[in-house]
Amino acid sequence: MRFVSAEQVARRAGVSRSAVSRTFTPGASVSPATREKVLKAAEELGYHVNDLARGVLNNQSRLVGIVATKPEVGFRAHLTAALTKALIRRGSVPVLINTGQTEEEMLAAQKMLIGHRAEATIILSGSPPESFLDLARRNGQPVVLIGRCEPEADHVRAGNSEASIEAARLLLAAGRRKLAFAGSHSATPSILERQIAFVAEVEHHGFSVQIAHGEDSNYDCGVAAARALLAEGDRPDAIFCANDLIAFGVMDVLRREGGLSIPQDVAVIGFDDVPEAAWLNYGLTTFRQDPLIMAQRAVDLLERRIANPEADQGHDRVVPELVVRQTFVPANVTEV
Known part of the structure; x- marks a missing residue:
C-alpha cells in the first residue's frame, strides 16, 4: 500500500518539502501563492497529512x-x-x-x-x-x-438511585403492593445500585420485594426472571426491571406464558429507554438515559x-x- 507522500506533493507543486509541511501546519508561515500551489497539488494527488506520524513525533495522537x-x-x-x-x-x-x-x-x-x-x-x-x-x-x-x-x-x-426510588414511590402510590425487581447475576454497579435503592424504598414503606435474576442483563435474563416470578405462585402486580432488555423478556413471558395483561394485571417499568421501548409491541414505561x-x-x-x-x-x-x-x-x- 503506497500513500501519496509530501515529497510527491512538493514535486507536483514545484516547492520544497518544508513548504508542504508548513502549509499543513496550523499557524506556520507560508506565502499565499505557495499555499495555493501546495493545496492544488494535494487535491490533484489525493494527499492527506500523516496524522499517525505526527502523533509519534509529538509523543501523542488524537x-x-x-x-x-x-x-x-x-x-x-x-x-x-x-x-x-x-x-x-x-x-x-x-x-x-x-x-x-x-x-x-x-x-x-x-x-x-x-x-x-x-x-x-x-x-x-x-x-x-x-x-x-x-x-x-x-x-x-x-x-x-x-x-x-x-x-x-x-x-x-x-442517577440510578433517584430513578429507582421514584419507580417504587409511583408504583406504591398507584396501589401496587406485590412488587418485584428483575435483575441479573452479572450485574454492573449501575444495576446493583438500582436494585438496592428500589428494595430499600419499598421496604421503607413497609412492603417486601420479590427479586428474580437471570444470568446476564439481556432479553434472556428477563425471560428467566419472569418465569421464576411466575413459578413462585404469588405473582407480583408490578415489576421494576434493571434495564429495558430485561423488561422485554419479562413482558413476553407474562403475556405468552402467564396469560397476563400489562398493566392491568402486572405493571412493568424499565430503565434506559432504548428505541425498541417505543415499539408497539412493548410501549414500555421506562427511565430515559440520554x-x-x-x-x-x-x-x-x-x-x-x-x-x-x-x-x-x-x-x-x-x-x-x-x-x-x-x-x-x-x-x-x-x-x-
Whole structure:
C-alpha cells in the first residue's frame, strides 16, 4: 500500500518539502501563492497529512480509546455511537476495543492504546483494576468512566438511585403492593445500585420485594426472571426491571406464558429507554438515559482533565427522566 507522500506533493507543486509541511501546519508561515500551489497539488494527488506520524513525533495522537464489553448490546450500543460522534466533533479519532472485564483483558486493551499513544481512554464496561489506573497515571493518560464510580478517576453516572426510588414511590402510590425487581447475576454497579435503592424504598414503606435474576442483563435474563416470578405462585402486580432488555423478556413471558395483561394485571417499568421501548409491541414505561448527554459529559470531563491534569476528579451525575407509555401510567400523568 503506497500513500501519496509530501515529497510527491512538493514535486507536483514545484516547492520544497518544508513548504508542504508548513502549509499543513496550523499557524506556520507560508506565502499565499505557495499555499495555493501546495493545496492544488494535494487535491490533484489525493494527499492527506500523516496524522499517525505526527502523533509519534509529538509523543501523542488524537486517538481516544473506548473500552467496552459487548458494545453492540442494548443501551451501550447507543452510548458507543454517541461517544464516537462526540469525539469526532472534538477532532479526536475514536478507537473501539471490545474486551472482557478481567484484569488481564483490561490491561491488554490499555497497553494497546498506550502503545499507539492514545490521548485518553473512556471505559464503558467493568471497573478498571488499580493497576489500570496506575499505568494510566504513570503515562499521563486521562481515564474517564461511564456508569461507575471510582474515586481515582473522572466519571459520569446515571442517577440510578433517584430513578429507582421514584419507580417504587409511583408504583406504591398507584396501589401496587406485590412488587418485584428483575435483575441479573452479572450485574454492573449501575444495576446493583438500582436494585438496592428500589428494595430499600419499598421496604421503607413497609412492603417486601420479590427479586428474580437471570444470568446476564439481556432479553434472556428477563425471560428467566419472569418465569421464576411466575413459578413462585404469588405473582407480583408490578415489576421494576434493571434495564429495558430485561423488561422485554419479562413482558413476553407474562403475556405468552402467564396469560397476563400489562398493566392491568402486572405493571412493568424499565430503565434506559432504548428505541425498541417505543415499539408497539412493548410501549414500555421506562427511565430515559440520554446517550448524547452522557457522551458529551464524558467528553467535557476529558477536555477538563487534558487542560488541567492536576485538577480534582470530576464527578458528573445525570438523573434519568420517566417516559410514560402503556405498561404503567401513574396517576395524573399523560403517556407519550
